[in-house]
Amino acid sequence: MRTVLVSGGGIAGPALAYWLNRHGFAVTVVERGTGLRPGGQAVDVRGVALDVIERMGLLPEARAARTTMRGMSVLDADGKEIHRSTEATYSSGRLDSDDIEVLREDLVRMIHERTREDVEYLFGDTVTALDEDEKGVRVDFARAESRTFDLVVGADGLHSTVRRLAFGPEERFSHHLGSYLSVFGTDNFLALEDWQVWLRDGDIGYGIMPVRGNTELRVAFGFESGPLARDADALRGIVTERLASLRWEGARLAEAALHAPDFYCDAMAQIRMDHWSRGRVALLGDAGYCPSPLSGQGTSLALVGAHVLAGCLAQSPGDHAAVFTRYEERMRPFVALNQSLATENPGGPAAEESVELAKNALSLDG
Structure with a gap:
């Protein structure tokens, strides 16, 4: 049995x-957070990504948990x-x-419940070093003992820490x-009752949606800015100040x-790389090809990428170089179309026709 971190x-x-399980x-998942992270925006599962969660047996549960907006x-x-x-x-x-539009935390919980009995989870830890050889x-981890x-x-x-290392x-x-x-x-x-509100004032704006049976709100606030330091307290201060100006x-x-x-709070940014693998290390989802929330397709890329990468590994478990090449060949056209959704119409959503093309631009059995 091959081991994957x-x-x-x-x-x-x-x-x-x-999928690897x-x-x-034999799979180990290491997560910096001390548990499943709450909060976050509603995420979209579209097109071929719906086929992925259906094959995982999650589609009925995801549909039951979807947001129920009447309009905006x-x-x-x-x-x-x-x-x-x-x-x-x-x-x-x-x-x-x-x-399907579903709260991120709900989808995370669903997938974790499908894997927790068969997959080793290391919460509250992170990778600190990678040292590859022929075997x-x-x-190295911040807390756990080193393993190969x-x-x-x-x-x-x-x-991504793995990408940096x-x-x-x-x-x-x-x-x-x-x-x-x-x-x-x-x-x-x-x-608000199953109804979103959106407001824009100059270079700032927000969308607000009710969740949890209309008992809570999730606020998505955006503002234009060049790159800022990744300082959580400073970013909270900037957001608070700009919201107060409305x-x-x-x-x-x-x-x-x-x-x-x-x-x-984080930058709207994309990750663009010539290669998503180096030796025995590969990248998946936002770590390798983040399309930014502006695309609406980050979750779908993650789900589809996971299915494709696992399928490639299952076909050639002893040849990681061939696996990663095949993974990139299959995913790159799909990633390119979905990343382009974020930049097609600056300041507004991509055309409906573009979304339809991008979300279905890959066959799971191809």
Whole structure:
């Protein structure tokens, strides 16, 4: 039985662990967080990614957990409605689509529940060094004892530690898209009922959606900016200050951001690399080809990439070089189309026709 270390316990890593375990690999997942991470925005599972979760047996559960929006309102800076739709929302697209919008934390939980009995999870730890030889990769951890694995996969996000250790500094591969996204939760002080509101004022704006039976709000706040230092306290301060400058509900949103335990803020950026593997180390999902939240396709790329990579490994378990070549050959056209969704229409969503093409641009059995 071949051994694989997967770094990252979000969506991509556990999805890969699920498929590798099914193919007879012994899998360890290491996650920096002390447990499953709560919070985060609603994510979309579209096109071929729906086929992946159906094959995982998760489709009925995911459909049951999907958001249930009736529509959305677009507001001006004073909170006056200037547009409304009962056919589509900015976050999920058409409401009559078969695609699924689900809270990130719910999808993470579903996949973890499918894998926790058969996959080793190391929470509260991280990779600190990789040393490869002809027999495998010796991995040092911040807490656990060093171990050797046949293969290592970095599924640890935009700021991947595995990518930095195996390929070099993030600056070589990260392409800033000119803005930042902050996501946080708060009480439903707007009394929204299955209805989103969106507001833009100059170079800042937000979308708000009710979740958990309309008892909570998830706020997605964006602002234009060049690259900023990755300092959590400083970013929270910037978000709070800019929210407070808004005329409509800015004060209450700023207060919510200031105290939110699930506060998140990071750059809108893409990862673009010539290769997603080096020796016995490969990258998956945002670590190798983050499309940015502007694409709406990060989760789908993670799910599809996990299925494709695991399938390639199952076909040639003893030849990692051939496996990783095949993985890239199959995924690169799909990744390119989905990354282009983020840049097709700066400041707005990609065309519906572009989304339809990109989300279905790969066959799982190809």
